[in-house]
Amino acid sequence: MNKHFESVYALVRQVPAGKVASYGQIARWLGWERGARTVGWALRSAPADVPWHRVVNGRGGISLFDGTEQRLRLEAEGVDFDALGRINLEDYGFDGPVTL
DNA sequence: GGGCTGACTGACG
DNA sequence: ACGTCAGCCAGCC
Numbered sequence: 001m002n003k004h005f006e007s008v009y010a011l012v013r014q015v016p017a018g019k020v021a022s023y024g025q026i027a028r029w030l031g032w033e034r035g036a037r038t039v040g041w042a043l044r045s046a047p048a049d050v051p052w053h054r055v056v057n058g059r060g061g062i063s064l065f066d067g068t069e070q071r072l073r074l075e076a077e078g079v080d081f082d083a084l085g086r087i088n089l090e091d092y093g094f095d096g097p098v099t100l
Numbered sequence: 101g102g103g104c105t106g107a108c109t110g111a112c113g
Numbered sequence: 114a115c116g117t118c119a120g121c122c123a124g125c126c
Binding site for chain 1: 120121122123
């Protein structure tokens with residue numbers, strides 16, 4: 001396995017319940033800057049202990065073709081969705097392992 | 101090696 | 114705020 005993927009998983013595991021992070025944000029934490037899509041690719045094969053459902057796109061929405069399960073899981077953790085099915089990143093966005 | 105696809109993002113109109 | 118276009122990266126024909 002590539003260590004890069006392990007880094008992605010380790011980082012996603014650091015996202016607390018009730019909070020969400022974007023692909024681009026995670027990519028930056030890893031220093032990929034433009035590898036947001038690669039993060040999604042990694043999560044695609046993420047192990048069961050990785051809270052992949054806490055990862056959404058930069059607009060606070062779900063990118064999956066059918067994100068029903070992901071949305072239900074987030075709501076179960078207390079994440080609030082608006083009428084457009086998007087999350088207010090200002091309130092639920094995870095700043096990262098280190099808060100600037 | 102060449103080309104296509106996808107769990108993305110930023111810029112434009 | 115929304116729809117569209119182009120750029121990026123890794124994996125799979």
